[in-house]
Amino acid sequence: MDGTTFRESVEASKRTELDRLGSSKLLIALTGARIERPRVLEVAAHSEHAARETFRAWAADESHPDARAAFEAVAAQEDEHLDRVLDALDGDVDLADGGPMHAYLRGREDTVERVASGMVGRPLVSIRAHNQLIGFFVNEADEVGANLFRDLKTETAAVVDDGVALLDELCGDDADWERAEMVAEYVIQVAYDDYADSLTEMGLGVKDIC
Incomplete structure (x- = not known):
């Protein structure tokens, strides 16, 4: 296997979950059905903050120099993303850290697993969220907000490319690729289960609306 095949395999295996995470109902789940500009931006800020903290923690104890x-580069990018989202917010926000996906990510200690889950699985989920954020601001006729999240989406998509290239360097045999595939798929599943649980708590059936 190589990086390109790896990404294709992960996306094919989790196509249903990724498609449903790309549903217009994602913002309902993320905001608790409070789909309004301040709340949408708060949710985005929480996400950027959690990602920054995950990658900072990994960078602090990672032994492989390239990883x-x-x-460090992703942590810096997420820090910049957070600043840009906070600049768009009117007022302060108490940043929440964590969530099921980042709890799972922070439990990864192996380099291959960190790269596969954090730089491939996680941003494949984030891209879907960015699509919905772009759509929200387009519907609000807020081109500045839409362009902000278009930029963030482009930069997040580049993380997947970097992750795939790094896995090409790190994975020495089939066992490495299998482990990478397992964790990348699982982090998508964790994000999907959290999304589905949020909708269920609001009395919405995932299969009925996606």
Whole structure:
């Protein structure tokens, strides 16, 4: 297997979950059905903050130099993303850290697993969220907000490319690729289960609306 095949395999295996995460109902789940500009931006800020903290923690104890440099770069990018989202907010926000997906990510100690889950699985989920954020601001006739999240989506998509390239360097045999595939798929599943649970709590059936 190589990086390109790996990404294709992960996306094919989790196509249903990724498609449903790309549903217009995602913002309902993320905001608790409070789909209004301040709440949408708060949710985005929480996400950027959690990602920054995950990659900062990984960079602090990662022994592989190329992986450490990659984690530092993603942490810096997420820090910049957070600043840009906070600039768009009117007023302060108490940043929440964590959530099921980041709890799972922070439990990864192996370099291959960190790259596969954090730089491939996680941003494949984030891209779907960015699509919905772009759509929200387009519907609000807020081109500045839409362009903000278009930029963030482009930069997040580049993380997947970097992650795939790094896995090409790190994975020495089939066992490495299988482990990478397992964790990348699982982090998507964790994000999907959290999404589905949120909708269920609001009395919405995932299959009925996606």
